Amino acid sequence: MTLHYRSSAMARGPTHSVRLQPCKVALLLAAWLVVTCQFASGPGLPLAFKVLSPWRFKEILDYRTVTAKTYTGLPLADFNGKVRGTIFKSFARQQDQKLNPGADIQDAKAGLCVNGQQRSQGMAEYDWLRDGVRVQFKSSQMQFNKDGWQVRFRNVKLNKENPALSPFDDLLLGLYTPRGIFLYRHDLKLGLSTDGIRTEISGCQITVNGPRRAPWPEALDVILEKMDGSGCTRLVFFSLGDAMLSELAFESRKGKVPRTYLGLPLADVSESARGKCLHDLVKAVDIVLNPACTILEADTRGWFRGQCRVECRSAQLYWHKTKRCWEFMFKSIKFQASGIRESTTMGELLLALYTPRGIYIYRHDLQFGISKVGVQTAVLGHKIEVNGPKHVEDWQVALVAILQKFDANTNGCQCLAFIPFRRMEGWSSNELALAEPVQD
Template identity: 55%
Template sequence: MVQRFMAGVRRLLPSRGLLVLAAWLLVALHCLGRPELEGRSLPAAFRVFSPARFKEILDYRTVTSRTYQGLPLAHLNEKVRGSILESLVRRLDQQLHPGSVIRDAVDGQCVNGVRRGRSRLSYGWLRDDVRVQCKSSQITWNKSHAHFIVCFHEVKLNVDEEAPAAFDELLLALYTPRGIFMFRHDLKFGLSRMGINTAVTGSSIVVSSRSGETNWSTALDVILQKLDVSGCERLDFVNLDDKMLLKLAHVGDDCSMQQAYLGLPLSDLSSKARGDCIARLVRSIDSVLHPSCTVDDAAGCDWIRGQDRVECKSSQLCWAKTQRLWRFIFHGVKIQARGIREEAVFDDLPLALYTPKGIYVYRHDQGLGLATHGVRTQIEGHVIQIYGPSGVEDWRSALDAVLAKLDAGTNGCQRLAFVPLRRMM
């Protein structure tokens, strides 16, 4: 390893200067100080980029993130926050029905016969014999239509009148800078079908403010008024400093995943907004790595490099509580597959791994970790799943194991670049 590093120094000094040398030195010293990496060499051709080069991208904040900045729950990702809000609504439901018995939902099976996990249950809990489903959303800025909206996703209503409904009652939790509003939905208001996706992913419930209204408080008043005059019923309101909410939020704060990303660039963005920022960053890196190629916008993929269609997928290193492991899952990978898709929508597939250390960029070989996604595969595409070791709670060790899989000579993946987001540990 040392000999390879010194050879790199001799090659780099005449032509690239001290900045590139410093980057190589950081990586080399980082690896030499890690016993678990001894005997494993890093890919020879990958580049280390200073985060300062992408300052505009990494400093980007959406209108929504600025609106919620510093508020309770705002620093949590959508999944953790949604779980907290569901727990809150369940407790409020018990308070509103003191004589009822609240029980966990019965597992049941997915359409493919596999037993449903907790996150895939068709309803949240039983209140006596009533199957209650809870959906949560926050008020967000819709840039395309220049207004604030609330959107509750994957509401799986009965689309076939002869089939039994998945739930009996739908409760909505609306997370706002003012507090949390709880509604009972009438199963009609604001419903938006998702075309052919509806049967698989469900409908959405969308309520919007007036176009051009940039003040979130005024927009929220409009949205609440629309809900109040509909067939929906406002059931409760919880301040953001409510003791019960803060106690539930404290559990989320204790999550090792939240601690790992605390204060990191892009960590307070939604998954979609962060994915858009990372795609911009990878596109910039792609231009540097292919200086002789023109990089242009394209329909059907993220960009065109020369004659190649490039599709960038990003994922965050996340802790899977049920499986007790760290993992990356890249969604919407539309490869060629018999009976599903005649041809891939891309020629090159860079993967961006968003981690507490920084962003790793790989060229994927369209094979490693590739898996179907149940009935969603035909519409949404395949997924790429790369797991850390089961039972290993330390994200650093898990990340090393994941990178070892990607760097292994048994696959065609290639590490292209790394952007450190904090001092190397």
């Protein structure tokens, strides 16, 4: 059975009423419910959730930050921050070898965690060794923050009082800008500051600001002047079309996540920007589902529905290379936990599952899938991690398995709504603005 579409204008415009016999109305309604269930969630999932047209939330799905608009169409702009950071680290290591011909470049020695266990290679306290020198690399996209452009490098585990005691010897910074990529050696002083309660665990941050309300070219010139006028050393500049960089980007596009989300809504924005969009979308859905309640914004984490404080977290279905499975991971959730956090203001937790099929919204039962993140838990909060079956590379099969975990009778999670990206075969994401289902 096919679900028919009509243009938005037609859907919202005047229509002629048609009288149908009660039995025909019942048959049509039953058929539509069956089709809705099939395309929305695959086999095995319940009907007790609302399927909402993406057209309702087009303004949210189409939203782009000043930063995203500035980088639109530029190389690497469509990668998320994590993938782009991995590309830049590989690129910087290759450039470090070129700048130091004959040097012995080796992988970092991972060392041990505070509990004595062996660290994974990805958790090493520096990135590579150059003739025994421990090199740490950090990258940052030049971005617009409130009323000005800046570069900010986070999680720099530098000992401010005595830099010689830091877990690295050489700090390289990569600035990803609309003009190109600048590679600097940092002087361990410029722009260095603490990062609130995160500092002890995650490290310091380095921030260099441009002038307020200046266009990005002017702001970049000022940022570079500050860098060049300090003890930092500019090592090299590369255009975004550099052949080596393009090759690394090409290899990264072969990964499962970039291929899977290509062309879908919110796939071309940063993780933080997508999180903001999904927060706004879930709040809009909460308003739809609770029309009699007053919804008031609380902060970037949630809102009040009447007297209940609702918090929202989002996560993307992504392929975990080490675990060899697809998974969701929701971070920084401050649950009440004995010995860690004695109380919480959170009354309800809503989760947005961002998938290639669309966005699922669940009410969490405050128990399912929760785990600690080591010593960081007290400061950063818990995480919720839900994995698909190992070694199953088909995201659709993995997603069905994960949703079945959410919907199992062994927990109290509840699917509230689903916003599909494609409601029929061949309907591409760029048609979101052109088509709307007759039924919602």
